[in-house]
Amino acid sequence: MKNYEINNIVSHKIYQGENFEKTKIKIMQRIKEKKLDTTTEQELILLLEKMYSTEMGRFMIEHSGFNGYWTEYVCSYPDLKKQGFKLTENEFEKYLLENLPFYLATQSRFQIFKTEIKKRLCDNISIASLPCGLMTDILLQDFKGINNFQLHGIDLDQSALDQAKAIALSKGLIHHCTFTREDGWKIEHKNQFDLVTSNGFNIYVDDEDKNIAFYKKIYQALTDKGELITSTIVPPPTEDPYSSWELKKINLDALKIQAIVMNYFTEFNKNNFKSAEKLCIILKKAGFNKFQVIPDNLGIFPTIIAKK
Ligand SMILES: C[S@@+](CC[C@H](N)C(=O)[O-])C[C@H]1O[C@@H](n2cnc3c(N)ncnc32)[C@H](O)[C@@H]1O
Incomplete structure (x- = not known):
C-alpha cells in the first residue's frame, strides 16, 4: 500500500x-x-x-x-x-x-442497521456501504424475491474488500455486487445509490469540516429520494453532562x-465522540435535512437515518 x-x-x-x-x-x-x-x-x-x-x-x-x-x-x-x-x-x-x-453498543447498533436495511429492500434498489468493511449488514440480508438489486462496497483497505467479496460469493450474491477500493473523501459517485450505510468512519475523525466533506460525498452519491443510515459514538457522561449513556445498564468494571x-493503551481521540444531535448538525451542513435517531440499548452508539 x-x-x-x-x-x-x-x-x-x-x-x-x-x-x-x-x-x-x-x-x-x-x-x-x-x-x-x-x-x-x-x-x-x-x-x-x-x-x-x-x-x-x-x-x-x-x-x-x-x-x-x-x-x-x-x-x-x-x-x-x-x-x-x-x-x-x-x-x-x-x-x-x-x-x-462499546462492544455491546455496536452489537446492538449492528442489529438496528440490519433491521433498517431490511425494511428498505425492494426491486431495483441500489445500495452502497462506505466504508464497507465485511459488509455483512447488507450481505446477510435475505434477498429472496427481490429483483435486480445492486450492492456496492467501498473501502480503502483491500483486505476488507477481499473478505467482503468472499462473503458475497458464498451467499450467492457476487453477481449483484461491485467492490471498489476508494478513499471515502474522494469518491465521485453521483446520483447512484438509493441507500448508503456508513458505520465506523466518523468515529475516527474529530475535525468537523472533514466529517462534513465525507458526508457531502455520500449526499452526492445518493439518488433524489436516497437515504443514509449512519451512526455515532456519544461522549460519556464524564465528557458531556447531557450524555445519553445509560449508566444503570452498563457494567462498571467493564x-x-x-x-x-x-486512555493508556491506544491513541483513540476523545474528540471523535459526537452526540446524535451533533452528528445531525454535521449531516445538515452536508445537505441532508430529515433525521431519525434510533438509540442502541445502552445509549452509546445511536443510528441516524438521514434523507436528502
Ligand atoms: C470500524 S471498520 C467499519 C467497517 C464496516 N462499516 C462495519 O460496520 O463493519 C472501519 C472501516 O473503514 C475503512 N476505512 C478507513 N479509512 C478509510 C478511508 N479513508 N476510506 C475508505 N475506507 C476507510 C477501514 O478499512 C475499515 O474497513
Whole structure:
C-alpha cells in the first residue's frame, strides 16, 4: 500500500515492520512515566498482559482501532453465540465481547442497521456501504424475491474488500455486487445509490469540516429520494453532562477497563465522540435535512437515518 493510502485509513494504523512487542514496550514506558501509585500501575500492567493474551486485544492496541475483520468479529458475536457456534476459549476475550460497553453498543447498533436495511429492500434498489468493511449488514440480508438489486462496497483497505467479496460469493450474491477500493473523501459517485450505510468512519475523525466533506460525498452519491443510515459514538457522561449513556445498564468494571484501554493503551481521540444531535448538525451542513435517531440499548452508539 502507498504511504498516502496508509495515512488516509482512519480506523486503524497499518504498520509495516512494527510488531506487538515494540508497542507493548512503548505502553509500559508510558505507564511508568505517569508515576502512578504502585497498585494502579500493577493493575494497568496486569490488564495489558490480559489484553495481549487475545488476538483481538493485541490488534486493538497495536492498531489503535478496528479494521473490517475485527469489527465483524465483535458485531457478529451475539448472533453466532445464539446459533450455538463454538466461539472464543479465552475467558477474558469472552468477558470483553459480552461486557465492554462499546462492544455491546455496536452489537446492538449492528442489529438496528440490519433491521433498517431490511425494511428498505425492494426491486431495483441500489445500495452502497462506505466504508464497507465485511459488509455483512447488507450481505446477510435475505434477498429472496427481490429483483435486480445492486450492492456496492467501498473501502480503502483491500483486505476488507477481499473478505467482503468472499462473503458475497458464498451467499450467492457476487453477481449483484461491485467492490471498489476508494478513499471515502474522494469518491465521485453521483446520483447512484438509493441507500448508503456508513458505520465506523466518523468515529475516527474529530475535525468537523472533514466529517462534513465525507458526508457531502455520500449526499452526492445518493439518488433524489436516497437515504443514509449512519451512526455515532456519544461522549460519556464524564465528557458531556447531557450524555445519553445509560449508566444503570452498563457494567462498571467493564467500563473501567474500556477507559484504561482508551486512555493508556491506544491513541483513540476523545474528540471523535459526537452526540446524535451533533452528528445531525454535521449531516445538515452536508445537505441532508430529515433525521431519525434510533438509540442502541445502552445509549452509546445511536443510528441516524438521514434523507436528502
Ligand atoms: C470500524 S471498520 C467499519 C467497517 C464496516 N462499516 C462495519 O460496520 O463493519 C472501519 C472501516 O473503514 C475503512 N476505512 C478507513 N479509512 C478509510 C478511508 N479513508 N476510506 C475508505 N475506507 C476507510 C477501514 O478499512 C475499515 O474497513
